[in-house]
Amino acid sequence: MKKTIGLRIDVDTFRGTARGVGTLCEILEKYNVKGTFYFSVGPDNMGRHLWRLLKPAFLWKMLRTNAAGLYGPEIVLMGTAWPGPRIGKHHADVIRRTAAAGHECGFHAWDHHYAQARLMTMSREAMRKEISRGVDALTEICGAAPRTSAAPGWRANELLLKVKQEFPFTYNSDCRRGQPFYPVVDGEKLSQLQIPVTLPTYDEVLGRDGVGDDNYNDYQLSLLNEDELNVLTIHAEAEGGRCAPMFDAYLKAVLDRGYRVVPLGSIAEETAGTAPSGKMILAEFPGREGVLAVQETK
Numbered sequence: 001m002k003k004t005i006g007l008r009i010d011v012d013t014f015r016g017t018a019r020g021v022g023t024l025c026e027i028l029e030k031y032n033v034k035g036t037f038y039f040s041v042g043p044d045n046m047g048r049h050l051w052r053l054l055k056p057a058f059l060w061k062m063l064r065t066n067a068a069g070l071y072g073p074e075i076v077l078m079g080t081a082w083p084g085p086r087i088g089k090h091h092a093d094v095i096r097r098t099a100a101a102g103h104e105c106g107f108h109a110w111d112h113h114y115a116q117a118r119l120m121t122m123s124r125e126a127m128r129k130e131i132s133r134g135v136d137a138l139t140e141i142c143g144a145a146p147r148t149s150a151a152p153g154w155r156a157n158e159l160l161l162k163v164k165q166e167f168p169f170t171y172n173s174d175c176r177r178g179q180p181f182y183p184v185v186d187g188e189k190l191s192q193l194q195i196p197v198t199l200p201t202y203d204e205v206l207g208r209d210g211v212g213d214d215n216y217n218d219y220q221l222s223l224l225n226e227d228e229l230n231v232l233t234i235h236a237e238a239e240g241g242r243c244a245p246m247f248d249a250y251l252k253a254v255l256d257r258g259y260r261v262v263p264l265g266s267i268a269e270e271t272a273g274t275a276p277s278g279k280m281i282l283a284e285f286p287g288r289e290g291v292l293a294v295q296e297t298k
């Protein structure tokens, strides 16, 4: 797949939905680009992340990326003293407008924080319930079931892939590294295509190896592979907020270089049936805490 970038936009929080999604839709409209938005529709409990400040690795990451600056001061209180507000209930119109603008709308999470922290240790039944709640809410908002999903924080295991098979997704984006593949679990080739994210996110690289806001776009551009599919994840909270001008410049730069930027659904259509089989494993990943799902390389 020559000179192609699959664009994926993760929406994790109440604030990101309220403020970031609209900003990103404006930027994408300016360049006539469509992307795949992954929405979180249940309660915003991201404030609970603050407890993780007790972990040194997370504290370091917060300092590196100025998370309070990215996510806003509400993140400090959200979900700590009272149940977080339900994003889909308050901002259904934002999700509908995104779909009406021609973007693909996929399922990210019911409760992003809970799923990111616990999904991988859940039983099959608990996983099913967590996904069902979110998919039902998103289906009600959009009037149609989402055909794609993306595990929060790429925290996905093989059981989760099997559970997802029970939902009407045609493809998912749950892991990092590699090219589109059909996961094989317990010797069985699953029918839902997997589209891995190939490029790092803003929070993963900022403050590492001398990368700052002034050279972030140059760094991202240097990672593009002309001959293979590139998949980029941006966040409504970052690129739809403080980093919006930088993302605008990035989009202009890649289009000027002759890249096409497409939603993941387009890639799924182009590779359906022809993508090879592969295996998803858990591994440590630069810029992230703990393990996450990656495509196994041979």
Ligand SMILES: [Zn+2]
Pocket (backbone or CB within 6 Å): 010, 011, 012, 108, 112, 152, 153
């Ligand atoms: Zn997320």
